[in-house]
Amino acid sequence: MARDLGRRAFALGAAAGTGALLYRPARAAAGPGARAPFTLASPDEPVVRAARRFDLTVERQPINKTGAPSWANVINGGTPGPTLRWREGDVVTIELMNRMPEMTGFHWHGIILPNPMDGVPGLQFPGIQPGERFTYRFPILQSGTYWYHSHMGYQEQKGAYGALIIDPAGTPNIRADRDYAIVLSDWTDEDPQVIANNFKLMPDMYNFNRRTVSTFATDVERSGLGAAMSERLRWARMRMDPSGVQAPTAYTYTYLVNGRPPAANWTALFRPGESVRLRFINASAASFYDISIPGLTMEVVHAHGNDVVPVPVDGLRIGVAETFDVIVRPTEDRAFTIFAESMDRSGYARATLAPRDGMEAPIPSMTDRPLRTMADMGMPGMAPAQIGASDVRSSRIGGLMGMSPPPGTRPERRAANQPRTMDPPQQPGTGVQSVFMAEMPQRRIGIPGDGLNHLDRRFLTYAELRSVHPGVDRRPPTREILLHLTGNMERFIWSINGRKFSEAGPIDVTLGERFRLRFINNTMMNHPFHLHGMWMELENGQGDHRPYLHTVNIQPSEDLSLLVTPVATGQWPLHCHVLYHFEAGMFRTVRVLPRTA
Numbered sequence: 001m002a003r004d005l006g007r008r009a010f011a012l013g014a015a016a017g018t019g020a021l022l023y024r025p026a027r028a029a030a031g032p033g034a035r036a037p038f039t040l041a042s043p044d045e046p047v048v049r050a051a052r053r054f055d056l057t058v059e060r061q062p063i064n065k066t067g068a069p070s071w072a073n074v075i076n077g078g079t080p081g082p083t084l085r086w087r088e089g090d091v092v093t094i095e096l097m098n099r100m101p102e103m104t105g106f107h108w109h110g111i112i113l114p115n116p117m118d119g120v121p122g123l124q125f126p127g128i129q130p131g132e133r134f135t136y137r138f139p140i141l142q143s144g145t146y147w148y149h150s151h152m153g154y155q156e157q158k159g160a161y162g163a164l165i166i167d168p169a170g171t172p173n174i175r176a177d178r179d180y181a182i183v184l185s186d187w188t189d190e191d192p193q194v195i196a197n198n199f200k201l202m203p204d205m206y207n208f209n210r211r212t213v214s215t216f217a218t219d220v221e222r223s224g225l226g227a228a229m230s231e232r233l234r235w236a237r238m239r240m241d242p243s244g245v246q247a248p249t250a251y252t253y254t255y256l257v258n259g260r261p262p263a264a265n266w267t268a269l270f271r272p273g274e275s276v277r278l279r280f281i282n283a284s285a286a287s288f289y290d291i292s293i294p295g296l297t298m299e300v301v302h303a304h305g306n307d308v309v310p311v312p313v314d315g316l317r318i319g320v321a322e323t324f325d326v327i328v329r330p331t332e333d334r335a336f337t338i339f340a341e342s343m344d345r346s347g348y349a350r351a352t353l354a355p356r357d358g359m360e361a362p363i364p365s366m367t368d369r370p371l372r373t374m375a376d377m378g379m380p381g382m383a384p385a386q387i388g389a390s391d392v393r394s395s396r397i398g399g400l401m402g403m404s405p406p407p408g409t410r411p412e413r414r415a416a417n418q419p420r421t422m423d424p425p426q427q428p429g430t431g432v433q434s435v436f437m438a439e440m441p442q443r444r445i446g447i448p449g450d451g452l453n454h455l456d457r458r459f460l461t462y463a464e465l466r467s468v469h470p471g472v473d474r475r476p477p478t479r480e481i482l483l484h485l486t487g488n489m490e491r492f493i494w495s496i497n498g499r500k501f502s503e504a505g506p507i508d509v510t511l512g513e514r515f516r517l518r519f520i521n522n523t524m525m526n527h528p529f530h531l532h533g534m535w536m537e538l539e540n541g542q543g544d545h546r547p548y549l550h551t552v553n554i555q556p557s558e559d560l561s562l563l564v565t566p567v568a569t570g571q572w573p574l575h576c577h578v579l580y581h582f583e584a585g586m587f588r589t590v591r592v593l594p595r596t597a
């Protein structure tokens with residue numbers, strides 16, 4: 001109980017009333033617990049253990065990850081930076097020295113903390129100028145797998161990130177013989193600003209998987225000339241190719257595990273019969289991965305920093321910024337490949353689980369590249385090839401209570417063969433010329449995602465995530481805040497309710513209020529949304545055992561909702577974690593106001 005009292009003492013300022021424990025699912029009172037066994041991932045992985053004070057220096061250095069010279073923003077000399085290991089109940093101090101030639105600010109992703117410690121320059125603190133240092137200091141009120149990264153410009157894309165692991169104060173719920181952080185990232189030798197500019201000029205320039213005349217012939221054979229032609233024309237009108245599920249691609253990216261390209265084969269050791277905990281952290285700027293370990297079942301035990309009822313799976317799709325922990329139990333004396341194919345199948349990250357260093361297992365061939373049909377996009381059209389209608393549970397969530405989209409962004413029925421473009425919200429200075437709208441946004445929480453729905457292998461879905469502990473706030477929401485995710489593919493403008501960040505004010509909420517956040521994705525892309533400073537509880541049919549998420553992926557034309565209780569005042573970013581979408585304007589602030597009564 002002492003620990004619980006300790007945690008209560010660290011209540012975040014004015015978060016009174018419903019109690020300081022609102023920040024996470026309830027836990028049984030924990031005794032003075034045994035510590036989780038922990039093994040260093042590999043001899044060269046820098047791990048700072050359960051300390052309370054950390055010194056970090058970020059600087060720009062030449063680096064060679066791909067055979068070509070480039071530069072990186074390294075933390076304490078490396079990328080990823082050191083794995084920070086904290087303990088729940090401690091107060092940590094992090095001194096961050098900025099030796100880069102530009103301002104920075106580090107963000108502790110998924111951590112509930114006072115607003116000025118959250119690290120977003122210009123919003124929550126002035127930022128750290130070149131040659132200056134900043135001291136972060138805050139209590140640790142939670143445990144689990146998280147990460148940290150620069151929240152300034154494109155610094156994260158060039159290496160400024162690392163793993164963050166917090167040991168529970170009491171007896172851990174999850175026990176494993178070995179424990180490894182697996183940080184996935186998408187390295188580019190290019191300057192990210194150049195990539196962003198390229199997108200503005202030609203949004204699909206990195207999509208080298210485009211379907212060609214030869215696949216058109218296949219389509220004709222399958223569906224007949226008329227149907228194939230009309231499908232092609234409709235995609236052409238939307239100026240998007242159905243394979244453009246993700247951008248950029250391996251044309252510029254090399255996918256890394258713990259900073260190593262596939263050929264360098266980062267290796268985690270085990271002895272046959274042991275249980276191994278793998279903490280997957282997607283620190284990529286723009287890439288989703290489908291993770292599998294051929295020959296092993298992965299048991300998903302921890303999602304976004306919180307323990308979940310174990311779900312055995314063959315595969316796991318991980319969105320940008322998401323964190324999932326799995327347990328595997330290899331019994332054979334042989335190597336296994338940890339295979340993380342990028343969602344667009346343009347490349348993969350790879351590591352090895354082996355009894356001895358230097359061993360390898362075969363690298364599997366990649367699964368079929370996901371293609372989308374008009375039906376996947378919430379459009380009436382050709383028979384769906386990837387997502388059968390029966391896969392999609394269509395159930396509408398209750399009516400609007402809060403914000404509505406601005407005039408002009410509401411879906412309208414049009415003739416079936418017309419392109420779905422909308423007139424822009426009439427805003428002076430807005431660059432939004434047309435906003436693509438999905439006609440039939442659907443609940444997609446029970447499906448793992450494009451290209452995975454008809455595989456023999458079992459992939460995790462959000463519907464299967466069940467928190468081990470019930471949520472603490474049982475109050476129903478008193479209002480709904482509706483966010484339409486919108487975009488203009490041709491001009492690489494990404495927005496919310498038809499407006500970019502620069503064109504919109506904050507979303508005001510009150511400390512301690514209970515609200516529903518509902519997302520309707522009207523674009524063709526996945527958008528992994530991160531809310532700073534408070535948990536999002538996914539309404540996924542698990543009753544009071546809703547999973548607590550720090551980032552929620554919203555699939556194309558998906559309609560999903562979460563419950564939120566703000567626990568600290570201030571301006572908290574809510575944004576798509578695809579760096580190029582975020583920088584283009586898919587960003588809002590949630591302003592938590594103190595209670596007045």
Ligand SMILES: [Cu+2]
Pocket residue numbers: 494525526527528576577578581582586
């Ligand atoms: Cu996005």
